[in-house]
Amino acid sequence: MAVGTDSKRTSFLDAYFKITERGSTVSREVRGGIVTFFAMSYIVVLNPLILGSFSADDASAKVDVLGNILPINQVAAVTALVAGFMSIVFGVVANYPFAIAAGLGINSLLAVTIAPQVTWPEAMGLVVIDGIIIVVLALTGFRTAVFNAIPAELKAAIAAGIGAFIAMIGLVDAGFVRRIPDAAGTTVPVGLGIDGSIASWPTFVFVVGVLLMGVLVARKVRGGLLIGIVVTTILSMIIEAVTDVGPSLGTNPKGWNLSTPEAPDSFFGIPDLSLVGNVDLFGAFTRIGVIAATLLVFTLVLANFFDAMGTMTGLGKEADLADKNGTLPGIGKALVVEGTGAIVGGGASASSNTVFVESASGIAEGARTGLANVVTGVLFLLAMFLTPLYEVVPIEAAAPALVVVGALMIGQVRDIDFSVFAVALPAFLTIMVMPFTYSIANGIGVGFITWVVLHAASGKIRTIHPLMWIVAGLFALYFSVDPITELLT
Numbered sequence: 001m002a003v004g005t006d007s008k009r010t011s012f013l014d015a016y017f018k019i020t021e022r023g024s025t026v027s028r029e030v031r032g033g034i035v036t037f038f039a040m041s042y043i044v045v046l047n048p049l050i051l052g053s054f055s056a057d058d059a060s061a062k063v064d065v066l067g068n069i070l071p072i073n074q075v076a077a078v079t080a081l082v083a084g085f086m087s088i089v090f091g092v093v094a095n096y097p098f099a100i101a102a103g104l105g106i107n108s109l110l111a112v113t114i115a116p117q118v119t120w121p122e123a124m125g126l127v128v129i130d131g132i133i134i135v136v137l138a139l140t141g142f143r144t145a146v147f148n149a150i151p152a153e154l155k156a157a158i159a160a161g162i163g164a165f166i167a168m169i170g171l172v173d174a175g176f177v178r179r180i181p182d183a184a185g186t187t188v189p190v191g192l193g194i195d196g197s198i199a200s201w202p203t204f205v206f207v208v209g210v211l212l213m214g215v216l217v218a219r220k221v222r223g224g225l226l227i228g229i230v231v232t233t234i235l236s237m238i239i240e241a242v243t244d245v246g247p248s249l250g251t252n253p254k255g256w257n258l259s260t261p262e263a264p265d266s267f268f269g270i271p272d273l274s275l276v277g278n279v280d281l282f283g284a285f286t287r288i289g290v291i292a293a294t295l296l297v298f299t300l301v302l303a304n305f306f307d308a309m310g311t312m313t314g315l316g317k318e319a320d321l322a323d324k325n326g327t328l329p330g331i332g333k334a335l336v337v338e339g340t341g342a343i344v345g346g347g348a349s350a351s352s353n354t355v356f357v358e359s360a361s362g363i364a365e366g367a368r369t370g371l372a373n374v375v376t377g378v379l380f381l382l383a384m385f386l387t388p389l390y391e392v393v394p395i396e397a398a399a400p401a402l403v404v405v406g407a408l409m410i411g412q413v414r415d416i417d418f419s420v421f422a423v424a425l426p427a428f429l430t431i432m433v434m435p436f437t438y439s440i441a442n443g444i445g446v447g448f449i450t451w452v453v454l455h456a457a458s459g460k461i462r463t464i465h466p467l468m469w470i471v472a473g474l475f476a477l478y479f480s481v482d483p484i485t486e487l488l489t
Helices: 002-017 026-040 043-051 072-094 106-114 120-139 142-149 152-173 201-218 224-243 283-288 290-318 331-347 359-364 370-383 395-415 421-437 440-457 466-479 481-488
Strands: 100-102 177-179 190-192 353-355
Touching (some): 002 026, 002 370, 026 224, 026 359, 043 072, 043 106, 072 100, 072 353, 072 370, 106 120, 106 290, 120 142, 120 283, 120 331, 142 290, 142 331, 152 290, 152 395, 152 421, 152 440, 201 395, 224 395, 283 290, 290 331, 290 359, 290 395, 290 440, 290 466, 331 353, 421 440, 440 466
Antiparallel strands (some): 177 190
16 A cells, blocks of 8 residues: 555656656656755855844944844744745746755845845845846746847857856865955966965865766766765865864865864754844835835846846756757746745845756756755755754865866857857857856846847847847946946935
8 A cells, every 4th residue: 555655656746747758767856956955055054144144243244224134043044944935836836956045146235235225124125026026027928038039059158157157156165266365466366275275174175076076977876966965074074073174264264164064063953034024115215215226126136037047048958958949948937936036035034036056966966857946945944943964064065066067067068159259259258257257147148248249240130139139238237237326326
């Protein structure tokens, strides 16, 4: 009887998520979901560090216009809550293995630019409005139309650029690539490790992880990335126990970047969800004026709109779920659910939630359906209660997976005809700008503008889709938003 029940459950999952149809298995989906969680679980540690503060008296506290802060423990709880909820919803409704969490970039914009002008509830209110606008654009079909209007070569460049971007994230997070201080007396902005050497145990763990995962993937070992993360985590714990490296905390360059791989004192904690619903939807328009608040919303919308679109383009191509033009079936539904992430994230004070590029790690493990997302989402919900346990995995143990996946995704350049310069330059700039500006949206914007200008100047104006003109113009405004704001205010 139990066997029959299990068989029915498997059959239901297979039919609902189209697992066999997409060439996957339940075990691959589960494994992919686990890998994706470990590759992006750092957001539950990083998002609170970006948005939250321990005390308003700290020199580095992120205070709003009234001097208030978001407590770090509360931000961590809502970050895990929203990531878990939205990942599950996206998996069930959109049926893609694209996990969702608080987007990097938007949270920094909130902490550095928006919150100092308004209160935290008002800042999150702007995020909710941003999400509502994005959902409306998706429901009307405009977002899907823009997605389909992107030339196939630019879609390939977006996918390759995302590969370069996530590899850059892994290299920087692990300390393999570091910013050289201005005081060093050199014009070189970044370097390898410390003074040209890996120089630290955490970075050594990263190097071992890259080589180990590279070998496992090259040999087509099932679960290679997951095995690599587990092995490097164990190695990290042994090294920390022997050497007592300690955390970085901005003062110890040889320390662990986010989580220190130590056995936790406890395995359970009750999450504080007090920030849920702490939102003021229209207060910012009264506090700083309609024009200034509208420009902030415009910035949020454009960044969210194309960051998610670019990520889904890259992930869809990498998972072989897109057609020959790079179009994902059912993309309209997926874009509506993704836009809802901004509404839910803002409503919980976790910042806008969007599709995470680190989902490529799970895709590399074989994930092809929304079942992987459900697994990732459940793990995020558990993370609310098991914070001490998941913090054992240092970013240096997960970052190698990003580099390996970046190497897989950069292969999309094979679909770009670099012999045609009107194609080559926009594609090249798209690929390069993403990692060097730490923004998928920036790369897309530069690519769009360059594509339109070069094709128009080359006598190919009729080949440019009208929506490409509109989007290129919007990006021109986006890149000029600061001087426009100063002029209008």
